[in-house]
Amino acid sequence: MISHQDIPALIQDACSEHPSWSRAAGRLMSIAENSSTETAHLLAALTNAAEPRIVLGITGAPGSGKSSLTNSLITAFRQQYPERRIGVIAIDPSSPFSGGALLGDRVRMMNHADDPLVFIRSSATRGNMGGITLGTLGVLRVMGLIGCDLVIIETVGVGQSEFEVIEIADMTAVVLAPGQGDTIQFLKAGLMEVGDLFIINKADSPDAERYCTEVANALRYLASAKGSLEIVQPFLVSARLNTGILQLLEHIEIFSQREQANWLCKRRAKMHARIKxxxxxxxxxxxxxxxxxxxxxxxxxxxxxxxxxxxxxxxxxxxxxxxxxx
Ligand SMILES: Nc1nc2c(ncn2[C@@H]2O[C@H](COP(=O)(O)OP(=O)(O)OP(=O)(O)O)[C@@H](O)[C@H]2O)c(=O)[nH]1
Ligand SMILES: [Mg+2]
Structure with a gap:
């Protein structure tokens, strides 16, 4: 059992270069998720800890390639920013839709297991109040503590979890892939409305171009229905062949720089929505x-x-x- 007296030592350990840092960080994340009296102590101790610079939510239909894409993004990020740490929170292994995706996600991201600048956390959704939201918020703070610059939260885009993720993330990428259900279905599910960024994965498959055009049309239709002048263009990538990934990372960076001025405001509004x-x-x-x-x-x-x-x-x-x- 961890008591709140252990928290300062764990924090110190998690911030150190000692090999036990990742274990300490993992234990802090468990405290953050458990919603116990220790959680309050931990969050109080982390009040002044740095926050991740970018929190990117990745959502989309099961099997569209979110984990593969996250894996490619980790590789690209580590190449582009060799000094920076990246964190991943893989959510919702317990979902009946994901059919044990946790193991698959782990396997897909395994090639980063020995990289000290990559921290991957699998987070089970619990039936607690607020579902993923409250626990994940604490996990994010620990990610900030250990110096993660970018944190990717991957969730299964079915049901409630994607909407919760959006409340936490600074920007949300919706991953779609040809053969994963038609765009009208996504429109109906409200997925199109929540994305800041739309990624069409599996560019290597034969009908990817046609599917991309279909999504672009749907987005244009949505934008005009909302009276918005800004038309979001979908991004065509292949996680398998690693095409379009560097450009995608660049786009995320540009988006974050452009939006950063509004983020405090956005974070406030999201916090309000979340609490409500x-x-x-x-x-x-x-x-x-x-x-x-x-x-x-x-x-x-x-x-x-x-x-x-x-x-x-x-x-x-x-x-x-x-x-x-x-
Ligand atoms: N052809 C092709 N297949 C891909 C690509 N990216 C992923 N896949 C395959 O799509 C399947 C699902 O990939 P995942 O990365 O597990 O998808 P996911 O969205 O994380 O799946 P869940 O976590 O179960 O929702 C796997 O068989 C991948 O090998 C791609 O760019 N091209
Ligand atoms: Mg996955």
Whole structure:
């Protein structure tokens, strides 16, 4: 068991050049995720720690190549910036959609396992409040502590997790690939709206060009529907052949420099959205639990027999619920 008294020594260790640094960093990340009293101590101790310069969220359909692309980006980043550290948080191995993707992700990124300037963290989503959000935020702070310049958060683009990731990331890349479902489907799922950057992976496959045009059209349509003048062009890359990756990294850098002035503002707005969502989630759970506990058959009978109106019954039930919630 780690106690909060161990935290200063772990922090010191994680920042050192001693071989145990990565183990110490991993233990700090576990504390950050566990949502215990130690978590609060850790976050307090990290208040002044540097934050990663760029937090890039990568989302997209299962199998579109997010892990392969992350792996290529790590290689390109390490070539481009030999002195800088890069962190990866691979989220959602427990998702039924990813079918044990954790192992695959690990294998795909394994060729960086011995590089001290690459830190890879697999983060399981738990059923806790806020899902990935709160724990991952702490993990990010530890990534900042150990000097990660760029942090990539990879998530499975199904369900809630991609929207949570967007609340944490400074920029979000949506990875699409030919044969991974049609663009209309992604439009419907809202994926297109959340991306700052669209990457069409598997450029080496025969219908990649056609698919890229299809996505470009969908993005143009979305931009005009929103009245936006800025049209985002999809990026065609192949993680397998390593084509377009350096240009992609350059683009990420340019985007981050352009947006950096707004990031504090953006981070604030995202924090607001995040806190609001977590509170609403918690409130909903409490309301549901309270609702199960109250007897509402009598009032319903009163409606049916005409003794009460729906509005008065609802009004009374809402007041009753509100009085029961802490
Ligand atoms: N042809 C081709 N195949 C690729 C490319 N990139 C990845 N793949 C293949 O696509 C499959 C899925 O790749 P992953 O990187 O695991 O995809 P992912 O999006 O991380 O998958 P999940 O984590 O399960 O959602 C693997 O079989 C890869 O070898 C590419 O550029 N071209
Ligand atoms: Mg993956």
């Amino acid at each position: 969502r977590v509170i609403f989630e918690e409130a909903r759970k409490q309301i549901e639990a309270a609702f199960e506990a109250i007897a509402y058959t009598d009032p319903i009978d009163h409606i049916i027999t005409g003794q009460s109106t729906v509005a008065t019954v609802i009004d009374r039930l809402v007041k009753q619920l509100a009085s029961q919630i802490r």
